[in-house]
Amino acid sequence: MELRHLRYFVAVAEERHFGRAAERLHMAQPPLSTQIRQLEAELGFPLFARTTRRVELTDGGRAYLEHAHAILNAVEVAGRQSRRVAEGLEGRLTVGCVGSATYDLMPRFTRALRTAQPDVEVTIQGEMLVVDQVDALRSGDLDIALLRPPVHEPALTMRPLRSDRLVAAVPDSHPLAARPSIDVRALEREPLVVHSSRGSVMHRLVLDLCESAGFTPLVSHEVVETSTLVSFVAAGLGIAVVPEGVSKLGVPGVRYCALKGATVELCAATRTHETRPLVARALEILVEVLPEPAVETPSSERPEDTDRDGTGRLFWGGERGHIDARSASC
Known part of the structure; x- marks a missing residue:
């Protein structure tokens, strides 16, 4: 698993639509769908309940979303703070x-x-x-x-x-x-x-x-x-x-x-x-x-x-x- 998988998952979870998520991520939809399936296979449970009209988070998906947000926010904070240290500001x-x-x-x-x-x-x-x-x-x-x-x-x-x-x-x-x-x-x-x-x-x-x-x-x-x-x-x-x-x-x-x-x-x-x-x-x-x-x-x-x-x-x-x-x- 890589950070990009978490970003892909968050985009789909927030957009509730693979097409809109792909546009937001500036990528084609098929590769995005493939990456999400690979993530679900690695986790061992489905993140989304898919229908022909909509995409909904499963209970496991909602729990995973909270952790994904926390991880991505922590990574952003770490980068920002480390950059300030590297620049002599902290x-x-x-x-x-x-x-x-x-x-x-x-x-x-x-x-x-x-x-x-x-x-x-x-x-x-x-x-x-x-x-x-x-x-x-x-x-x-x-x-x-x-x-x-x-x-x-x-x-x-x-x-x-x-x-x-x-x-x-x-x-x-x-x-x-x-x-x-x-x-x-x-x-x-x-x-x-x-x-x-x-x-x-x-x-x-x-x-x-x-x-x-x-x-x-x-x-x-x-x-x-x-x-x-x-x-x-x-x-x-x-x-x-x-x-x-x-x-x-x-x-x-x-x-x-x-x-x-x-x-x-x-x-x-x-x-x-x-x-x-x-x-x-x-x-x-x-x-x-x-x-x-x-x-x-x-x-x-x-x-x-x-x-x-x-x-x-x-x-x-x-x-x-x-x-x-x-x-x-x-």
Whole structure:
């Protein structure tokens, strides 16, 4: 039995006439009659009571008609839904995000996804370390990861999104809080609250930033989550270096001062062989919601030896202390 047999049967049952059913199906009547007889033979009972003037459903035929309608409707729904999935309009999408983008880019991205693809089930995992994001991408637990480079993983494709300005999160009672921008050397004798050394690009970046400016940072606390880091700053436990998007947290008691000439990259990572339209459309939406680039600090305000090599690594000072970590939390 094939689906066409069910369609033939439904047409005859609804038309109650083989000739009209054949016209509706755009076929000749004799082949239609033959197909119905073959269906009845396979089922083992008559579907129609035939006379010279009319065709009526038998009791078995009426029962079979209900099931035939249900089967054909289910097939139509399955095709329609599967087509939407194939076009990226339905399905499941899981996105992982580093701490800073969790509070900045992720809300806009999620709202845009829900508006453009309301039938896509979106799951967000925020405040993820990059080592965890990479593992989750490889295992299939994540579809897209918003992370800080560099990431050395051939199985993943990195798409640069933007360059985030670095700022110093300062307690609002601190003397530096009144300054709109500062040089990194202003942090030389300040206690710093930093991200955990376990797999954090921001941890390595802050250390290299300070060392390249000629001093060893005074680390007072290490924390895992960005929200905790900013809360420690509000409590007066130290100063933190974070991407500018962290200011979206809006924690009372914290001011943000731009660090002259210091930036860090944000990228979207996917599996290299990812081909699903759902993921491709999500990446398009992600680019659409990116904010306008921040106005860069004038070159006259930057240290002369600031440099960048295009890999997401930041250099500061005459001796290049570069960031070459494989993971990040912020």
